Amino acid sequence: MAAGPVICAEGYVFELERRGYLQAGAYVPEVVLEHPEVVLQLHEEFLRAGSDVVVALTYYAHREKLRAVGLENRLEELNRKALELAKHAAAPSGALVAGNICNTWAYRPDDEAAAAEVRRQYTEQVGWAAEAGVDFILAETIEYVGEALIALEVIQSFGLPAVINFSPIYEKSKDGIGWAEACRIVKEHGADVVGFNCARGPATLLPLGRRLRKTVDGPIALVPVPYRTTADAISFQFLKRRGGSSAYTLGLDQHYIDRDEAADFARRAEALGTGFIGLCCGAGPHHIRAVAEALGRRPAASRYSADFSRHGLLGKQVKSHEKQFLELWK
Numbered sequence: 552m553a554a555g556p557v558i559c560a561e562g563y564v565f566e567l568e569r570r571g572y573l574q575a576g577a578y579v580p581e582v583v584l585e586h587p588e589v590v591l592q593l594h595e596e597f598l599r600a601g602s603d604v605v606v607a608l609t610y611y612a613h614r615e616k617l618r619a620v621g622l623e624n625r626l627e628e629l630n631r632k633a634l635e636l637a638k639h640a641a642a643p644s645g646a647l648v649a650g651n652i653c654n655t656w657a658y659r660p661d662d663e664a665a666a667a668e669v670r671r672q673y674t675e676q677v678g679w680a681a682e683a684g685v686d687f688i689l690a691e692t693i694e695y696v697g698e699a700l701i702a703l704e705v706i707q708s709f710g711l712p713a714v715i716n717f718s719p720i721y722e723k724s725k726d727g728i729g730w731a732e733a734c735r736i737v738k739e740h741g742a743d744v745v746g747f748n749c750a751r752g753p754a755t756l757l758p759l760g761r762r763l764r765k766t767v768d769g770p771i772a773l774v775p776v777p778y779r780t781t782a783d784a785i786s787f788q789f790l791k792r793r794g795g796s797s798a799y800t801l802g803l804d805q806h807y808i809d810r811d812e813a814a815d816f817a818r819r820a821e822a823l824g825t826g827f828i829g830l831c832c833g834a835g836p837h838h839i840r841a842v843a844e845a846l847g848r849r850p851a852a853s854r855y856s857a858d859f860s861r862h863g864l865l866g867k868q869v870k871s872h873e874k875q876f877l878e879l880w881k
């Protein structure tokens with residue numbers, strides 16, 4: 552991060568759902584076992600687009616979730632395969648590989664048995680990631696400070712760097728702590744990078760980022776979703792369809808940010824001094840390329856960045872009889 556922000560493409564689960572390899576609702580990455588070649592392809596697309604990190608697709612691949620969908624017996628196989636795919640994708644370029652853990656749905660404040668269960672689930676996942684030789688662990692979409700501290704403790708027990716990202720769906724954590732303060736607490740316990748991912752779009756995440764920047768020193772992470780969240784709907788969970796019903800998740804397309812907005816977010820995040828910049832659920836390689844180019848990079852996919860001087864009507868060589876049709880395009 553001394554050489555500039557780390558770019559991290561996330562949102563694998565949404566992208567693979569869109570491509571028809573994963574079910575919305577459960578959002579369990581069975582695709583790792585069913586179609587590993589598709590996961591590998593997506594890793595490569597995000598790398599080509601400028602991601603510095605390959606995040607192993609073990610999101611929601613913890614015991615609690617796999618039990619809920621009847622896949623508990625494939626827990627270890629799924630985790631190990633996802634890690635293998637991430638390592639394989641990263642090898643040619645030497646990109647960073649992140650092991651990935653997330654909110655477990657097993658945590659409950661002031662419940663020691665629940666805390667022990669969370670610790671057990673994180674320990675098995677982080678253990679497999681450590682054995683695979685990941686560079687760091689990304690713990691994300693965590694909503695309880697208590698659960699984040701367990702994640703951090705487990706990651707530290709394996710001697711790995713920890714990026715701890717909260718999902719700021721509400722105004723405070725589910726255990727009632729303001730978000731900047733939540734990050735401060737986790738930082739104080741030794742997290743290497745603290746910040747936010749998912750839930751909020753750039754418009755409602757950047758103000759939180761400004762507060763966070765004032766509250767903690769050292770690297771911070773901002774990884775919004777690529778949707779236009781608002782003061783009334785601070786998180787994409789609260790966005791509405793045109794008819795007024797919930798847009799989460801299948802009606803979210805109408806709220807998409809475009810590439811220029813993704814680039815604008817990246818520039819603002821960098822200006823804030825954000826060391827870990829990415830996009831979460833909904834992001835595609837085209838968004839990540841826009842982020843990378845906004846940060847002054849020229850990833851492999853930039854070879855195909857737009858050049859409208861070569862377009863038939865908008866370009867430099869427009870036939871004289873075609874020019875009459877151009878008026879409406881302006």
Ligand SMILES: [Zn+2]
Nearest residue numbers: 749750831832
């Ligand atoms: Zn997300």
